[in-house]
Amino acid sequence: xxxxxxxxxxxxxxxxxxxxxxxSYSVGISxxxxxxxxxxxxxxxxxxxxxxxxxxxxxxxxxxxQEKHSSLHIxxxxxxxxxxxICAVYxxxxxxGTGTRLQxxx
Amino acid sequence: xxxxxxxxxxxxxxxxxxxxxxxxxxxxxxxxxxxKQDSKKFLKIMFSYNNKELIINETVPNRFSPKSPDxxxxxxxxxxxxxxxxxxxxxxxxxxxxxxxHFGDGTRLSIL
Numbered sequence: 001x002x003x004x005x006x007x008x009x010x011x012x013x014x015x016x017x018x019x020x021x022x023x024s025y026s027v028g029i030s031x032x033x034x035x036x037x038x039x040x041x042x043x044x045x046x047x048x049x050x051x052x053x054x055x056x057x058x059x060x061x062x063x064x065x066q067e068k069h070s071s072l073h074i075x076x077x078x079x080x081x082x083x084x085x086i087c088a089v090y091x092x093x094x095x096x097g098t099g100t101r102l103q104x105x106x
Numbered sequence: 107x108x109x110x111x112x113x114x115x116x117x118x119x120x121x122x123x124x125x126x127x128x129x130x131x132x133x134x135x136x137x138x139x140x141x142k143q144d145s146k147k148f149l150k151i152m153f154s155y156n157n158k159e160l161i162i163n164e165t166v167p168n169r170f171s172p173k174s175p176d177x178x179x180x181x182x183x184x185x186x187x188x189x190x191x192x193x194x195x196x197x198x199x200x201x202x203x204x205x206x207x208h209f210g211d212g213t214r215l216s217i218l
Contacts, residue, residue, distance in 0.1 A: 031204050037147075043196060043209035086149060090204055093162065096149045 003027050004089055006097035013104050019074040021100045023087035032070050033088040034061050037099070046072070046085075077104045109133050112197045112210035119187060120218050126183045127213045129197030137161075137203050138180035140172060141196040143212070149196070155180055156203055184215075192217045 004025045013019055023032070034046040047054050047061040049070070054061050058077075063070040074081055084099040110131045119125055131138065139162075140152045153172040154162035160172070169185040184191060194214050198207040 033206065035209075041194065041212050043198075043212075045206040045208065048204075048206040084147065088149075093164070094151050094154075096151075098146075098148055 002098065004087060004095050004097040006085075006087055006100050008100060009098070011100060011102045013077050013102070015078055015104055015106050017077050017104075019077050019081070019102065019104075021072045021074075021085050021102070023070045023072070023089075023097055025068050025070075025087075025089045025091075025095070027089065027091040027095070029065075029068075029089040029091045031090045032063055033090070034070070034072050035086040035088065037084040037086060039083065043086075074102075077102075079104045079106050110197055110199055110208050110210040112195075112213050114213060115211065116214050116216075118216045118218065121187055121189060123187050124183070124185045125187060125215075126181055127195055127197075127215075128179070128181045129210060130179050131197075131199040131208070132178065133199055133201075133208060135199035135201050135208070136177060137200045137205075138174065138177075139198040139200075139207065140180065140182050141198065143194045143196060145193070153180075153182075154203065161203065187215075187217050189217050191215060 007022045031050045036044045058075045060073040082103045086099045087097045137156045139154045155174045158174045171183045174180045194212045196212045197210040200207040
């Protein structure tokens with residue numbers, strides 16, 4: 001079992017839908033990082049959080065340290081949100097989830 | 107004004123060759139990283155340097171050697187390339203080890 005699990009692995013949505021991507025981990029961490037990898041391959045940092053909730057535009061990230069769980073939400077999804085979303089945890093070492101591939105159709 | 111730049115973008119070479127990938131960041135960050143993304147798109151950290159000192163060195167063959175001449179540069183040298191080294195290699199940097207990372211565009215390495 002991976003130390004960082006993401007669900008779902010693949011997700012399709014219609015434009016405008018509310019999206020939730022989950023990340024669960026089994027190790028103690030000091031922070032969690034959400035990344036977005038575009039179809040062209042480029043990787044962008046979305047959020048770094050160690051508690052609570054952060055919001056940037058239509059993206060919201062939450063983390064529950066006690067439950068070892070984080071969620072990434074996208075409100076009013078758009079085709080340009082189509083990408084792979086990756087969570088990474090900072091514990092004794094940096095561990096990446098396997099990613100969630102999101103496709104948003106018009 | 108690219109923040110993290112890697113060169114080359116594509117590298118096609120034969121098995122057994124030695125090659126280098128260069129990475130430079132102009133963000134004034136202290137920490138730099140090398141990642142390997144395999145064909146299944148799984149990202150794995152290889153090395154991390156903080157202020158030119160090696161702080162993360164995951165289980166990577168000795169054929170891979172990072173070199174950090176200064177805080178703004180972290181180059182990756184690979185000796186005796188093997189077919190399994192084919193992947194996309196990403197460089198990244200962050201202000202400190204626990205801060206958000208900025209990624210380069212990746213170097214696609216293909217071994218023939």
